[in-house]
Amino acid sequence: MGFILTFTFVVTMLSAQWRGLRTTQLGPSQGLNMRVNTVIQGPNGFVYMGGTQGLVRYDGSEFDLFAHNPDDSTSIGSGEVYNLIVASDSLIWIGLRYGGLNSFNPRTGNFRRYPLPKLPYFMTPTAHGLLEDENGCLWVGGHHFQLLCFDRETESFTSYQPDWIDPEKYGRRLSISSILQDVRNEEMLWLSVVDYEHENASGGYGTVSFNKRLKSFTSYPNGGVNIFQDSLGNLYGVRVVNGVSKFSTTTNEALVLAFRVDSNASFISRSLLPVDDKYWMNTGNAILRMDDNGEFNLLYRSQDNEAGEFNRMSMDDAGNVWIANTQGATIVNPRDQNIRYFSLDQFDATERIYPGRLAYDPANDLLYLSYSIGVSNKRIYRIPLNEASSRQADFIETTHDMYGLAVDANSRLWLNGNGQMYRLDGKKEITIDKTHLFDKVSIPWVWSMRTSAKGWIGAVGNQKFMWFHPEGENAREVDVEDLPVWKGVTSYDKDFVGFSFSPSKDRAYLVSSVVHRLDLRSGVARLLHFDVSFNPNGQPVSDVIEDSEGTLWIAGVEFMGRYRIDGDSLILIEKYTVQNGLASSEIHELFADQKGRIWLFTTNGINCIEPQTGEVRYFGVNEGLPQIYIDPRQIIETPDGRIVTVNKNGIIVFHPDSLWNSLSPRQESIAIKAIRVNGVDISSDLDVNYLSNISAPLGKNVIDIRFQGLAYPDDSRLIYSYRLSEEEDWIDIGQNKLVTLPALSPGDYTFEVKAGSPSSIAPIRQLFIHIPTPYYLQAWFIGVAILLLIIAIYLTYKYRINSIRSQEEAKTEVNKRMAELELKALRSQINPHFMFNSLNSIKDFILQANTEKAAEYLSDFAHLIRRILQHSREKVISLKDELETLVLYVDLEQLRFENAFEFNCIVDDDIDLEDVQIPPMLLQPYIENAIWHGLMHKKEKGNLTLKFSRKDDSISCVIDDDGIGRDRARELKSLSAVRYKSMGMGITKDRIEILNRMSSLGISVIVEDKVDSEGNANGTRVTLSIPA
Template sequence: MFVFPYFSFGQTPVSIHLTEKDGLPDIEFYDMLEDRKGFIWFAADKGLFRYDGKEFKSYNNSSKKGLSVFELFEDEKGRIWCTNISGQFFYVENDKLHTFIDVSDHLKGALADYKIVNNALIIFTPRQIIKVSLLDSSQEIISQKGRNVIGFPFSVPSGILFREERVIFKLDFKFKKTTIADATALIEDLTSKNAIPTKKTTIFQVGEKLYFFHTINEENIFYKLSRKSKTLQKTSTPEILKSCLITRVIELNDKLWFLTSTGAHVFKKTNNELLYEQTYLSNEFVTKVVIDKDNNYWLSTLRNGVFVITNIYIENYNLQKSVSNVSALEKIDEQSFAFGTIRGDIGMYDLHTNDIKILKSSSTSKVSSLSYNTHYHKLLISHDTDAYELDKKTGIFGSRLNGVGAKDLVIRGRDTLLIVGGDKSYLVARNNLEKKTVFTHTLTKKRAYAGFYDKASKHTYIATIDNLIQYDRKLMVHKVTHNGIPILGKQMTQTSDGVLWVSTFKDGVFGIRGNQVIEHFSTDNGLVVNEVVAIISDQNNLWIATDKGIQLINRTTGTIKTLTKRDGIPSYKISGMIVFEDHIVCASNVGIFSIDKQKAFYSRPLPELYFTAIKIADKDTVYKPNYKLAHDQNSVRLDFRANSFQSTEHIIYEYKLNAESFISLDKGVDYLDLKNLKNGIYKLKLRAKNRYNNEVSPEQDISFIIALPFWEQWWFILLVLLCVALIVYFYVRSIIAKRKRLQLIEVKQLQQNNRLTSLKLENLRSQMNPHFIFNALNSIQEYIVLNQKDLASDYLGKFADLVRKYLNHSSKGSITLREEIDCLQMYLELEKLRFEDTLMFSITVDNALDAYEIKIPTMLVQPYVENAIKHGLLHKKYERQLTIIFKPSKAKNTIQCQIIDNGVGRQKAAEIKNNRNPAHTSFATKATNNRLQLINLNRDYKVGVYIKDLKDIDDNALGTEVTIEIPYKN
């Protein structure tokens, strides 16, 4: 049954030890389970806990007796079950722990095993099998014995197997018992060795074969079921499993895991046989192992917390603690390698036997470089303060070398060594028979980091502090550059196709043939960073170590794979790498570890993001994909997780809110707090992202519609506008009504005033017209008396035309300026006839005035012209001159009329008037003044009349100037 090719603990997988310092709630665990959502559940001495990748949550209730719980199980509904030593059974639903049943009366303080099948809880006590309905909690005893004879139950596709006294039974899903085998041999062993019969029988399966084991006097005895005789027959027990306490047997990935007090022993199934493969945590009491959805291996222990193996194909070499900080690494052959430490120790490791030899040299300074000379089977060793040879066969340190503190030792032929030093690089040729140096040749005196010798081309390469230098066969110097820029190399290796690969401090990796760059790898085409700390070739592929991971470049496919701490890499401080047939060995500050070249790379499922809490306006709410929120619910907090081991270390969260690109949250931040959101539609997208390989989870979408406050919504604004409109309407209506009433009063008053004014104007015109007629008739009478018939006839004709004009204008309130000028022209021509051509007049109109469009009050100018003739020019004998000028005024919509005469002046005219008739009052003057007052009534712009006496320097009268400011309208 059990096959052991060899047994060794030379290598162990890299594991992460979780204790109470890491937030683990306990160190004593009895069971562990991953549920369908990716949560890890722990049954511990301090109770039931759930891990979500970041935090541990405790589950308890008031009816629970004690703290400890055992035996975790997930049913078809996703409920998590457990039990305690007090006989209580619990389940977790809706994130709360519920007590299902208490059967302490049946258990008598013993811990029961149980199975859940077909809506029933099947409890296996030492003396009874009890069926409890999950629907109504009704109980039924299926089997009952007088002694503690019932063993551990074991699930098979058709039911549950268990031992009851001397018989192996199967309980099918209809809860009927059928006999499977006779267990008399097991009972006889118990009896013959006086074993305590309370030990339970454990059942497990290998292929189609059933196996049983029982602990008899602290020794594990294995049995197998004979299909022919249907009896248990004793079989061989693996030495590693004989005396340990076995707590469980679990099948995972076609392998059987025996969880024991001496670790987890793994056996691989091969042709119905078990082949020993590996032991994990040999110094721990392992109680359960779980492989989670990310292929992490969780191992709980009874006394020392939990261990997590993130990659079982990356293993540590079990070195002494004193040699953990490895500074140099060199391959000897396919079965061994050498290493050096910062303390100066030299180690030899045999991969076949896992034997380690630590050789103490005379130097205690750091080993800076190792190089193996296959011709003489000697290991060349350079310390910071010394350099010498080590004979691999004898293990004896030999003669000293010149390469003290060398950064690199390069075998350049059978007897020639290239020493790359901190201050210079040089060739050393030795006569190994005489053990002495033949010659030394310095290549460069610059600080250098690495060297390489191409055996095919016989070219030598040295990476100095400022250049990569190629030396041809004749040691002629050629600088290797990339686009004219020096290459600052750090390490060098060569693939099987002859390409030299140079790692750099900040520019990635260059592939060089001769002295030309033919390939270049950087962050632009797959490297995680451009600073490469170590490089090694593997056929035509490359292994590259950086401070963010170890990468494999497959030059055939052009793909790049990456291993990070998330994948089990224990450290990024890599000091060297060597390649073997199926694995790669890496030296680091935490020791030496190996990577399985084929199996270490495996895809992990994408992280799945889910919401742990949603708060709206600081109140917890249920998750929904869409929310319609009031205006005062504009603060939203989202808490989320991705169930993955140490998610805070390797997962970051990204979101975008009504944007085109995602925004990354800080490391460890697993919530989003949106405050003071304005009204509108918000579409939020969230996703989880792996920090190391940029893989992202499916997006979680949530939309928020935040309403406007009611006072900003259209219906409220419309209502307010309507109310305002109504108020304005009624207010305006009242104002209009009031104004209409006032306007009616004003209109009536204006009508009365206009009627009165019109009557007065008509009356004045009727008075003025006879006065003018009287004067004109006097002139005609004078012509007749003087027997001047022609003049009288001519005068009478013109007078008739003028009277017709006046009659036509007498009914109008205003006439055009042209009509006024025409009347003045006719009037002055009559006056000129009366004065027998001793009157000279002129009427001038400014070109800026449109005489045909401008309207002025009727007969406004004529009375002033008449006064100028009657009072000023009449008393002058000769050269009577009258000038009338119409021009624009400075005031808006006003014209100015100037009437200028060269008469005797107002003073002389007054004296003549007083001498003739002192008591006479001029009707024309009074009528003109009254008419002017009526015209100016209710006008914004008044008609103004200004009279100026014209005099010479001796104060003699030269005439009179009358200026009339006349408002007009078009």
């Protein structure tokens, strides 16, 4: 049975809150030095801010100011920027306080100014409201209730004013501060009109419609500056007083939606923005969110006036909310809001939350926290997880510490403390449970309790583990001393450090220095042995969990692994270390979310492992952790999958999907900020970011490219990769935003850069680069140079050849002249030789007293000498003349030798004797030799034949005798008493060589010794081949 505790139970309400929005402030310390009135994102991805100094462009890292320059007509007009819109033509249209309407072309960086029509009473022409309708007309609202339509084609304004406005009374006081296009009627505009001189500020606003077709105005009783219209046609407007105006364009009913703020918040609403299906409102120093009941709850309040006073809100393409303010701009990044934090600093509690002091009631979406402040303040806090809930956090005072907490399926809170089990059943009383559940155990001191998916409640202390089921399973316990240990292990820490339940079976895993598997039904615990390939014996195990596939994840001080259970053995599947991406080797707690990802809570932040891909991600202070050291010893999962645990002196809550996706690769576009060629900025009429290709000047080939990933609120998380062509691998350059391409060879290149790792899928920014080929390397120049070189070589060669030829010709001429002289000398030697022989014959006739023959011989000799003298100056003579000379000579020899031989001369019919030319006296020495040395010594009558025939391109001359032969003639000569040197044949041989050398005649001579069938000498045959 149970009984009621004697201490008084008091519930104390608290106004504690979850941590508000995490914001980033851009101001003077970041380089933004102006009051910002409005913020938009341009068509090129840059963020543009309008304010007191003009227009500022922001890329996530740097601010570029476009200020008014009186000497530059392409600069922005004078005055403060009030409004910015991006039109369908990708131009940015700007409403200025003094400069009227301006347009800005992001491609060129130039502005154009369009002065507004002049106003009476010397009022300043200011463009307050600004809108582009579906027809491309720009609507401008300004002072004096002036509605202007600007035609961009004609660059002219058309002005409209209601006929019920008295210009003398109200004209100068009224200003159109905002213009909205009706969401359901394209002919209707909604105007917000401000009366600057109204005696009541709250009544100084009005709503007016304008029908574009009828050119008519209609006034409605609605206060506030309309800044948003929902799909139902309701207009929402900001007010000077506390609240938001809501006007139904269907019923013409106006409401004021009040919002709750404390006395430190401004009561002036500034703007309204739809965010995640809700409406955000900002005041001068706070951001609120409207719930489904039309009430606004505080999301964020600027501390210490760091942002000055808030102005209008807007949203970029990535979902970041931008709040213009007097100190610059405040950004709310949705990726930074994934970890909610409830700090106990609100309770003046500064100590850490000890393990096991947390429990969760899913039925009421309520957290229980046991915490003591000092010695006397021992409390059980009840904290609603829903930050938008109207329920406030409260706490219950207790008389002593409660160490372990758990909530069962019936939303009863079980507590352990002072050696007792307590129960809070929803009433304002705590009961000591003394039912049969704990009859068989001595309730130990525990420091952690948790509830399994199957309803078991486990409680662990240093030496004991106790478990029970509130629906009838009595409590049982196991002592660490009774558990089996590894054989051979002499000492280890036997204290329990934690436990976990199986997600689908009735079992638990007990963690000390080793791991035991406990069957909750039978109470049997078995020791699990590690695989020898990864055995952490001696290394303390810190936690173990079972995933949905039945594998175990075990962590320790120096190891982390995934194991398969085989009997009582743990078989390693995968090992994880710091080298795999773990933030720390000291892991305190593990948790498997509903999608199977494994979360590791370490001394250096949170890691998450995706088992299917092996990807490891890290989450730290940048992602919202109050501090990176986490020692929870207790993790709670809500029904919707959120994870709750402790961090520092507070509680963190996050949804694993949102936190995991916050680090998913973002598709950030890349802007090129600068291009330099050999240290000089490239010149172009376009903004450098709009250049798709560049051509370097001739001889310049060092390219510097500076780029920027357009990530907001800043680029601190971006890394970059680049490559020079599609065939090359990506190069990881970390956070470096400048690439230098040195000494590029002439040619065409494609430079590609992206915001991400080499393997990431991210938008690629391309730049085509052309490095021109120097003229001396271009084909035409090389061709001309080669041609000129060839010509030079040819001319040099020609000159050399001509020079050599001239020298050779001169030399040849000299040689020829010398040869001719030598030939003449040889001929002159032949003639005396012949004459010597002939005169000897005449002498013989005279000595023999044969005067008749001597006279005949002398007559023929004279005739022969005359012919020889006639031909002596000729180089060649006809074959006919040569034959006539030879016949005269043979007749003389026959006369001399008394017809001792027969002479035959045969000429082929195809030989023209007049046409064939041969050197004179060429054949005579051979005929003479045949007679004197062959036939003269023959006893019987001899035969001498001279035959001419044509063979190809030459004339063959055969001198054939049947004399004694050359060998016998040499023998007889050696026996002769008369010794003289025969010169005719030698002279003729030399003569033929000279003729061949001079004229390349190619005369050849072949001398053959004839023999009979018995091998005896039978004469000589001489064959001369003379070119015809």
